[in-house]
Amino acid sequence: MTDTHLPPYPPQLSEARLAELQGHAIDWALAHGLIVRAPPALVSQDAANVPVVTHAPFALFPSPFPRRCYAQATELQPLYNTLVDTLAKDDVFIRQVMDSLSKVDDFTGKLYDIYQAVSGPNGSKQRVKLGLHRSDYLLHVPVDAPAFTEPVLQQVELNTIASSFSSLSGLASELHSYLLNRTNFFNDPSLLSPDITASALPTNTSGTSIAKGIAKAHELYGVKSAVAVMVVQPGERNAFDQRWIEYTLFKNHGVKLIRKSLDEIQVQAKLEGPERRLYIDGSEVAVTYFRAGYAPTDYPSDKEWQARQTIESSYSIKCPSIAYHLVGTKKVQQILALPGVVERFVKDEKHAQLLRNSFTGLYPLDGSQDGEKAVEIALERGGEGFVMKPQREGGGNNIYGADIPPLLSKMTVQERNAYILMDLIRPPPLKNIMVRQGALIEGEVVSELGVYGLWVSDGDEIHLNEAGGHLLRTKASTSNEGGVAAGFAVLDSPLLV
Ligand code: ADP
Ligand code: MG
Ligand code: MG
Structure with a gap:
């Protein structure tokens, strides 16, 4: 933190105590299912059928995070949930944005094809909407800010599809709470200010919230024996986060969930009756929850696209619907930041202001006057202070700083249009110890806070609109990207200060 009156963090434990803590933490993680399937390199060639797991990477200590910013992110979540639903209902807005984006980004174009194919009379008769989102934030302190400048919360992105780690994040919170109470690693008053206690670890509902959202949608669907389907990627390593x-x-x-890949759905799904009720393996499907389908690689052939369209046209409650998926694109995030746009969709002025305050600088890279200006400034500054983002999910796709100009200058306006430009958010670094595959990695880190959002509505009636717990991902401050699954970050929990 910029607060230098805080004692050094994390506590400087002796080597013996650190090893003891490491042992406690790793075994707790393994025993409680804070685990992932082992990477292929750790699986024996001779015994490929033997299931091998390892603990999910985690931070040994919770990372200090300003209480004020944590509260702000939690309060923003219902506003973001409402905004997603409002945008998704606005056919004119979606068509305006997607008509041009689909010309420059094939993947978004394919999603938009489905949107168009199943709208109007061909659309699903299902009125229930289920949103399971995660809005991600970094703390920001400007480079030239005077000492002791309080950081502000800035949104990185809003995920409307396959927001992962809700289960493992709940476990990471429990792990830190256990370690704090069991090992007393904070109890030396010379190490930390005495008010840092268990109450500084906020309750995290993320371990149960996603199931709560799916269950509410299932209840509104109205068929007790119907199942939920989780659409999964074949060979998913993060399977236990999903299994939880x-x-x-x-x-x-009391709701049964089955796991299916898009490929399997293409073969097994049947639509029945005038409402096109979805049946898989003989069971009626109330809710289709996507943990796949957000990346081009999830659609190796037309079969997977057909499966997505079958689901979209069906009576099952989709999470997300194609419209929810499309309004979660980075292009929509950038458009919302244009003057007057978020205000157009959020009538309550105070709410619009709160949302806008969480935006950092976002710029188009199209042929508009603003787009040309953004390109000019990015080139002039050698990319310094900017991130360039394509319409992709899952981490590892962005272009940072000095890598931006060479790419930008060889692109046509048409190609540029598939990206957005964003100000680089600069979180103040902290120290922590990360635990990855059993080993300790000590160093300077930064944390990204995610807040899960639950939304269930039936027509105009809102049944659920709330924050559903949090995720803190921590990475080395030298790394640009922050995904846990992508191998950059570890699971953490906030210590509110
Ligand atoms: P994805 O949908 O692939 O997760 P993100 O927008 O979340 O895409 O970007 C991936 C990672 O890149 C983030 O987790 C964060 O660590 C980093 N990042 C993205 N945008 C910014 C930004 N404006 N400033 C600093 N880091 C960023
Ligand atoms: Mg994302
Ligand atoms: Mg992200």
Whole structure:
């Protein structure tokens, strides 16, 4: 933090105590399912059928995070949930944005084809909407800010499809709470200010919230025996984060969830009756929850696209619907930041202001006057202070700083239009110890806070609109990207200061 009156963080433990803590933490993680499938390199060639897991990468200590910014992110979530639903209902807006974006980005174009194919009379008769989002933020302190400048919260992006780690994040919070209470690694008053106690670890509902959202949608669907389907990627390593949703959904709500790939759905799905009710393996499907389908690689052939269209046209409740998926694109995020746009969709002035305050600088890279100006400034500054983003999800796709100009200058206006430009958010670095495949990695880190959002509505009636817990991902401050699955970050939890 910029607050230098805080004692050094994390606590400087002796080597012996650190090893003890490491042992406690790793075994707790393995015993409680804070795990991922082992990377292929760790799986024996001779015994490929033996299931091998490892603990998910995590931070040994919770990372300090300003209480004020945490509260702000939580309060913003219902506003973002509402905004997504409002935008998704606005056919004119979606067509305006997607007509041009689909010409420059094939993948978004394919999604938009489905949107068009199943709108109007061909559309799904289902009125229930299920949104399971995650809005991600970094803290920002400007480079030339005077000492002790308080950081502000700035949105990185809003995910409307396949927001992962809700289960493992709930476990990461429990892990830190356990370590704090069990090992007393904070109890030396010379190490940390005495008010840093268990109450500084906020309750995290993310471990149960996604199941709660799916269960609410399932209830509104109205067929008790119907199942939920999770659309998954073949060979998913983060399978346990997903399995925990399945187990919680069954344990807390009595709803069965089955896992299917798009490929399997293409073969097994049947639509029945005038409402086109979806049946898979003989079971009626109330909710189709996508944990795949957000990346071009999820659609290796036309079969997967057909499966997506079949689901979209069906009576099952989609999470997300194609419209929800499309309004989660980075292009929409950039358009919302244009003068007057978020205000057009959010009538309450105070709410619009709160949303706008969470935006950082976002710029088009198209042929408009603003687009040309953005290109000029990015080139002039050698890319310094900017991130360039394509319409992709899942991490590892962005272009940073000095890599921007060479790319920009060889692109046509048409090609540029598939990207947006964003101000680089600069979080103040902290120190922590990351644990990855059993090993400790100590160093300077930065954290990205995600807040899950739950939305369930039936026509104009809103049944659920709330924040559904949080995720803190921590990465080395030298790394640009922040994905846990992509191998950059570890799971963490906030220590509110
Ligand atoms: P994705 O949908 O692939 O997750 P993101 O927009 O979240 O795309 O970008 C991936 C990562 O890149 C983020 O987790 C964050 O670490 C980093 N990043 C993205 N935008 C910014 C930004 N404006 N400033 C600083 N880092 C950023
Ligand atoms: Mg994303
Ligand atoms: Mg992201």
